[in-house]
Amino acid sequence: MLFSPGWRAPIRQGEVLAVFSLGLVLGGTLSAGVVWLASGLAAPVPTSARALLTVLVAAVAAAREAGLVRLPLLQNSRQIPQEVLMHRLRTGSLQFGFEMGTGVRTYVSASSPYVLALGLLLAHMSAPATLLAGVAFGVGRALSAALTYWARSPDRDMLIAARMTWVKNITALSVLTAVTLLLVVG
Amino acid sequence: MLQLTAPAGRVRRGLTEPLLPVAALALLAVAAAALDAAVLCWAAVGALAGFALSGSV
Numbered sequence: 001m002l003f004s005p006g007w008r009a010p011i012r013q014g015e016v017l018a019v020f021s022l023g024l025v026l027g028g029t030l031s032a033g034v035v036w037l038a039s040g041l042a043a044p045v046p047t048s049a050r051a052l053l054t055v056l057v058a059a060v061a062a063a064r065e066a067g068l069v070r071l072p073l074l075q076n077s078r079q080i081p082q083e084v085l086m087h088r089l090r091t092g093s094l095q096f097g098f099e100m101g102t103g104v105r106t107y108v109s110a111s112s113p114y115v116l117a118l119g120l121l122l123a124h125m126s127a128p129a130t131l132l133a134g135v136a137f138g139v140g141r142a143l144s145a146a147l148t149y150w151a152r153s154p155d156r157d158m159l160i161a162a163r164m165t166w167v168k169n170i171t172a173l174s175v176l177t178a179v180t181l182l183l184v185v186g
Numbered sequence: 187m188l189q190l191t192a193p194a195g196r197v198r199r200g201l202t203e204p205l206l207p208v209a210a211l212a213l214l215a216v217a218a219a220a221l222d223a224a225v226l227c228w229a230a231v232g233a234l235a236g237f238a239l240s241g242s243v
Contacts, residue, residue, distance in 0.1 A: 028236065103239075110238035116231055129225040133232035140236025143207055151202035160241045163204045170205070171238040174212030175231050181219035182227050 017142075017149050019090050020097040024145075025138035027101020032134020035117055039124040050122040051183035057118050058179045061111035062172040075108040101138045110168045112175050113137070119179060207237055 042050060063069045099105040103113050116137065120130050148156050215230035 024236075028232070032232075108239065109241075110235070112231075112235040112238045116228075116235040119231065120228065123224070123228065125224065125228070129228065132225060133228040136229040136232030137236040140211070140233035141239055142236075143233070144204070144237055144240035147202045147204065147207070151198060153199070153202075157241070160204055164241060167204055167208050167240060168238050170208050170212055171234045174215055175234060178215040178219040178227055178231060181216065182222065182224060186219065186222045 013149060016089060016093050017145060020093040020145060021138075021142035023094040023097020023099075024101035024142045025135055027098040027105075028103070028134040028136070028138030028141070029101075029131055030098075030134070031102045031104065031117075032120065032131050032137070033127075035120045035134070036125075036127050036130040039121050039130065042122050043124050045122070050124075054115070054119045054122050055176070055180050055184055058115045058172070058176040061115045062169075062176045064111050065168045065172040073108055073111065073114065076104060076106055079106055097142075101141060103137065109164075110171065112168070112171045115172075115175050115179070204240060208234065211237065 060069065060071065064071050103117075108114070116133065120133055123130075144160075148160070151159075153159070211230050211234045215227055215234060218224075218227035218230055
């Protein structure tokens, strides 16, 4: 959507991508900051209980992505209005990216962001460590947009749609493996 | 847009394959967890979670 030709042609698409990516990172950082502030509430819970709960949620997320359980996700079931991009493309892209980066403003089509949020909430790590994970969330979202930009393919949407089941399943299984190794085995 | 030559197009398609970053980040997350590097592990999980929302607006 951001990189289609036409009315936005006078502005370089790479510039739009950069501003959009900055918004994504800022949004992810903000959400991580909120999670970090709330994570203090989890501190009194025993470490082992927090670890087991995180692994349990990661397992449920992996099962959901594999289609083994049906579980609706809490989400803001609407798109960010495209009007934010209509008038001022740079500030609109920044706002669009920021709102997407928070992860709470629009659809959440995968289970793993919930594991991330709950895992960070229960891990109660230092503020820089939690914020870094939020930055990484924004970078992960930005990477998808960047690959679409670099691919320069009219079939990109179809390719992404064809890969999404694999992307979500591999992500959920690797997150489950990682949190199990980190919190239970380690 | 200029038409890409066939080899360049194939290289571009390969380098922008959506499963590539997923595989790399998955390996990073698991390796960091195995090494008990919690900060790096959660950062990799963060990037994975963000990328898993590809195509979602």
